[in-house]
Amino acid sequence: MPRIIVLRLGHRIGRDQRATTHVALVARAYGADGVIISGERDDALIRRVMGVVETWGGRFEAEYRGDWRRVLREWRMRGGLIIHLTMYGINLPDIIDEIRERWRERDILVVVGGEKVPGELFHIADYNVAVTNQPHSEIAALATFLDWLQEGRELRREFPGGRLKVIPQRRGKKVVETQDRYIKP
Numbered sequence: 001m002p003r004i005i006v007l008r009l010g011h012r013i014g015r016d017q018r019a020t021t022h023v024a025l026v027a028r029a030y031g032a033d034g035v036i037i038s039g040e041r042d043d044a045l046i047r048r049v050m051g052v053v054e055t056w057g058g059r060f061e062a063e064y065r066g067d068w069r070r071v072l073r074e075w076r077m078r079g080g081l082i083i084h085l086t087m088y089g090i091n092l093p094d095i096i097d098e099i100r101e102r103w104r105e106r107d108i109l110v111v112v113g114g115e116k117v118p119g120e121l122f123h124i125a126d127y128n129v130a131v132t133n134q135p136h137s138e139i140a141a142l143a144t145f146l147d148w149l150q151e152g153r154e155l156r157r158e159f160p161g162g163r164l165k166v167i168p169q170r171r172g173k174k175v176v177e178t179q180d181r182y183i184k185p
């Protein structure tokens with residue numbers, strides 16, 4: 001299956017810590033293979049995200065790249081598609097089938113902005129996609145896009161190899177330590 005990577009632009013230490021962490025956690029939980037964070041370098045944030053992967057399992061990569069234009073160039077050179085989520089784009093229901101069809105053969109880079117988005121991104125992207133043409137949040141836009149792209153299948157995805165696992169309950173919380181991390185001597 002082609003990969004899905006999320007690129008978060010314009011991260012600012014302090015002001016965006018929570019939002020960028022949530023972008024990364026949503027990317028992971030909703031079936032993306034990794035997140036690339038651009039803007040200010042924030043190693044602690046990357047470590048926290050990878051800590052979640054270690055605890056809760058699955059395969060997911062988080063990395064910092066200072067030069068986002070280069071990320072896009074490299075992605076394009078390797079034949080990947082670039083999707084920019086923006087309220088000014090084509091509304092999701094009108095374009096998602098076309099994107100899903102192309103995703104069968106090409107990796108997808110989903111780009112979400114921060115406070116300010118450089119205008120050139122609108123021209124570099126293969127698709128500028130809106131999740132409604134109203135202003136809201138990169139976290140909500142990302143979750144909705146990933147869900148529509150995968151038609152809800154990501155909600156049943158397993159996350160093997162973690163230390164902890166939730167056993168779903170109608171009421172209360174049940175969390176167990178998984179066996180698979182203990183290797184018999």
Ligand SMILES: C[S@@+](CC[C@H](N)C(=O)[O-])C[C@H]1O[C@@H](n2cnc3c(N)ncnc32)[C@H](O)[C@@H]1O
Binds near residue numbers: 115
């Ligand atoms: C809080 S917005 C700020 C956008 C900024 N004012 C600009 O220059 O466009 C941050 C990010 O949320 C995402 N976003 C917000 N509303 C959206 C929508 N309706 N559809 C898709 N993405 C959206 C976009 O990725 C955007 O870059």
